[in-house]
Amino acid sequence: MHNKLTIKDIAKKLGVSVSTVSRALKDHPDISEKTKSLIRNFANEMNYRPNVLALSLRKQKSNTIGLIIPEIVHHFFSSVISGIEDLTYREGYNLIICQSNENQFRESTNLQALIDHRVDGIIISMSKSTTNFNHFKKAWEDGIPMVFFDRICDAIETDRVVMDDFEGGRLATEYLIKKGCSNILHLAAAPNLLIGRNRRDGYLEALRQYNIPIREKFILKCDTREEVITMQNHILSLVPQIDAIFAVNDSTAIATIQMLRRNGYRVPEDIRVIGFGDGPIATIVEPALTTVEQKGYDMGREAVRLLLQRLNNPNVPIDYQTRVFTPTIKERESA
Amino acid sequence: MHNKLTIKDIAKKLGVSVSTVSRALKDHPDISEKTKSLIRNFANEMNYRPNVLALSLRKQKSNTIGLIIPEIVHHFFSSVISGIEDLTYREGYNLIICQSNENQFRESTNLQALIDHRVDGIIISMSKSTTNFNHFKKAWEDGIPMVFFDRICDAIETDRVVMDDFEGGRLATEYLIKKGCSNILHLAAAPNLLIGRNRRDGYLEALRQYNIPIREKFILKCDTREEVITMQNHILSLVPQIDAIFAVNDSTAIATIQMLRRNGYRVPEDIRVIGFGDGPIATIVEPALTTVEQKGYDMGREAVRLLLQRLNNPNVPIDYQTRVFTPTIKERESA
DNA sequence: ATGAAAGCGCTAACAG
DNA sequence: CTGTTAGCGCTTTCAT
Numbered sequence: 001m002h003n004k005l006t007i008k009d010i011a012k013k014l015g016v017s018v019s020t021v022s023r024a025l026k027d028h029p030d031i032s033e034k035t036k037s038l039i040r041n042f043a044n045e046m047n048y049r050p051n052v053l054a055l056s057l058r059k060q061k062s063n064t065i066g067l068i069i070p071e072i073v074h075h076f077f078s079s080v081i082s083g084i085e086d087l088t089y090r091e092g093y094n095l096i097i098c099q100s101n102e103n104q105f106r107e108s109t110n111l112q113a114l115i116d117h118r119v120d121g122i123i124i125s126m127s128k129s130t131t132n133f134n135h136f137k138k139a140w141e142d143g144i145p146m147v148f149f150d151r152i153c154d155a156i157e158t159d160r161v162v163m164d165d166f167e168g169g170r171l172a173t174e175y176l177i178k179k180g181c182s183n184i185l186h187l188a189a190a191p192n193l194l195i196g197r198n199r200r201d202g203y204l205e206a207l208r209q210y211n212i213p214i215r216e217k218f219i220l221k222c223d224t225r226e227e228v229i230t231m232q233n234h235i236l237s238l239v240p241q242i243d244a245i246f247a248v249n250d251s252t253a254i255a256t257i258q259m260l261r262r263n264g265y266r267v268p269e270d271i272r273v274i275g276f277g278d279g280p281i282a283t284i285v286e287p288a289l290t291t292v293e294q295k296g297y298d299m300g301r302e303a304v305r306l307l308l309q310r311l312n313n314p315n316v317p318i319d320y321q322t323r324v325f326t327p328t329i330k331e332r333e334s335a
Numbered sequence: 336m337h338n339k340l341t342i343k344d345i346a347k348k349l350g351v352s353v354s355t356v357s358r359a360l361k362d363h364p365d366i367s368e369k370t371k372s373l374i375r376n377f378a379n380e381m382n383y384r385p386n387v388l389a390l391s392l393r394k395q396k397s398n399t400i401g402l403i404i405p406e407i408v409h410h411f412f413s414s415v416i417s418g419i420e421d422l423t424y425r426e427g428y429n430l431i432i433c434q435s436n437e438n439q440f441r442e443s444t445n446l447q448a449l450i451d452h453r454v455d456g457i458i459i460s461m462s463k464s465t466t467n468f469n470h471f472k473k474a475w476e477d478g479i480p481m482v483f484f485d486r487i488c489d490a491i492e493t494d495r496v497v498m499d500d501f502e503g504g505r506l507a508t509e510y511l512i513k514k515g516c517s518n519i520l521h522l523a524a525a526p527n528l529l530i531g532r533n534r535r536d537g538y539l540e541a542l543r544q545y546n547i548p549i550r551e552k553f554i555l556k557c558d559t560r561e562e563v564i565t566m567q568n569h570i571l572s573l574v575p576q577i578d579a580i581f582a583v584n585d586s587t588a589i590a591t592i593q594m595l596r597r598n599g600y601r602v603p604e605d606i607r608v609i610g611f612g613d614g615p616i617a618t619i620v621e622p623a624l625t626t627v628e629q630k631g632y633d634m635g636r637e638a639v640r641l642l643l644q645r646l647n648n649p650n651v652p653i654d655y656q657t658r659v660f661t662p663t664i665k666e667r668e669s670a
Numbered sequence: 671a672t673g674a675a676a677g678c679g680c681t682a683a684c685a686g
Numbered sequence: 687c688t689g690t691t692a693g694c695g696c697t698t699t700c701a702t
Contacts, residue, residue, distance in 0.1 A: 019680095057696095085432065106424075389695035390697085
């Protein structure tokens with residue numbers, strides 16, 4: 001059963017003290033080469049492995065970082081995880097992943113669990129349903145390093161990694177305008193999500209820049225495939241007045257395109273459609289989706305980098321930083 | 336900084352011994368209701384949280400389960416993770432996730448890291464490139480509970496959760512045959528992957544069952560979108576002789592459909608195409624993909640269930656079990 | 671009903 | 687150069 005060999009066992013077997021073993025194993029200069037190699041060889045042969053738990057307890061540092069993510073089954077988030085995992089692995093950290101399922105209670109439980117596990121730092125993307133930030137505030141007051149990404153919490157100051165959603169929204173809209181569109185419908189996210197607000201504000205800004213009147217009826221809360229179906233009639237009723245659609249995410253954009261085509265409209269000839277995200281679905285649909293590119297993998301790595309910077313310089317106060325990833329348009333066929 | 340309150344602090348503050356605090360906190364019958372509530376209330380007020388690390392060290396049990404997965408950015412795997420995460424969360428376990436990136440060395444390092452962390456059990460889906468199983472064997476000999484899912488390792492005996500890929504392949508092929516096809520091309524996975532072999536064998540079995548001659552040239556190693564593009568000419572050269580295609584996974588199926596359509600073939604009228612997996616891309620493509628349904632989320636939960644069954648009955652020897660998820664055809668438009 | 675003390679595996683003063 | 691000792695925070699006999 002399990003690898004039970006401890007440094008105590010080694011010490012006994014070799015007739016030395018535990019501290020000598022401990023030191024030899026970590027190449028302490030005080031130990032003679034002779035004893036070192038003796039101990040080292042023996043440890044290797046016996047396949048000795050230090051007990052990480054004991055180490056963490058002793059050092060008050062678990063060498064683990066925690067991650068709270070709304071949904072794992074989501075291309076953007078899974079790419080972020082992938083980026084995070086790659087870098088933490090390389091740096092010798094472990095990763096504990098929690099899923100909030102877009103639920104505030106669970107998010108708060110997860111946070112507590114990670115703190116209980118004495119993780120060295122936490123990377124978070126906030127749940128959609130979170131409106132109360134006390135759990136974050138408490139963690140912040142406890143002094144545990146946190147970096148938020150994508151869905152940041154503006155109620156507390158931390159390191160952040162974000163897309164410039166405003167610029168993304170502006171860019172997408174400008175792209176449509178430059179293609180000659182001026183009646184642009186925006187399928188928007190729920191207004192309580194900062195990220196959705198920013199994309200919408202970018203949309204508004206582009207309109208303003210090009211002196212295009214803003215019409216409230218051209219902004220619809222509709223950010224899922226299902227919602228497109230539910231709101232089909234409403235959207236269709238607006239279609240005769242519009243020449244383009246900017247959807248807040250790819251799946252909404254794609255659902256819209258399909259709905260449009262089923263109803264006899266051509267994309268992009270009749271209506272241009274642009275999405276946001278650039279997940280795997282963007283390229284396998286026809287027409288291929290023009291969309292705003294979102295670099296999940298890189299954002300994940302950057303989040304880890306910010307965190308490590310803090311963990312590696314525990315006593316140096318570092319100003320909170322915000323890394324902004326400026327999006328680009330991924331030009332394909334739908335717009 | 337961090338929550339530093341320990342049971343020792345509480346003991347001192349309240350003028351009792353640490354053991355009394357420890358017992359009170361876990362509702363030991365020996366402690367009087369009075370002291371219990373005294374300690375309890377104080378602990379609550381002071382927001383006491385036990386140190387999980389110390390607990391794990393003491394109990395020789397980390398209450399954590401480990402997961403090694405080839406790639407997180409993959410719909411099937413991320414659904415499995417989601418299922419695993421949901422259940423482990425509910426059962427009060429933590430989850431450490433590692434990504435092997437389809438690389439044997441990294442898989443083996445991950446495994447060692449998890450063991451070092453004294454995880455209570457490990458859930459694994461094997462990397463594609465793994466051909467040497469010593470790391471698994473070693474872990475197995477150490478007695479650490481493992482459950483393999485999907486990409487199982489048949490070199491060692493463990494609990495397993497699998498799709499009946501054979502039946503899936505048979506079903507898919509039979510479906511095509513019943514639609515009147517008899518010249519069915521199979522786009523297969525690399526032969527060293529059990530899962531791919533099984534799907535292929537199912538294909539062969541269906542052919543046999545319906546007395547359709549097996550032609551080697553109708554089995555191509557081609558299991559990615561990229562490979563479809565690379566092999567485009569070869570596939571196209573076979574198309575005049577065939578009336579259907581069974582692809583080993585959805586993305587290959589979809590890439591094939593698109594390639595076919597670009598070359599003037601209609602799907603399903605000229606060629607029927609069926610996939611395997613039923614990821615999110617299956618429904619957003621046109622024609623919607625008929626495919627074999629794979630229940631990642633449920634498989635994830637089942638893997639956890641098997642593991643917990645072992646963890647909760649540590650001294651009861653339980654026969655290794657294999658849970659088989661029988662697939663069904665998800666009928667849509669492409670076949 | 672409560673306390674003292676040992677120990678989980680390891681590190682790091684402090685001695686010699 | 688090496689050993690002794692005191693913890694890290696918690697549980698658990700064994701006393702009382």
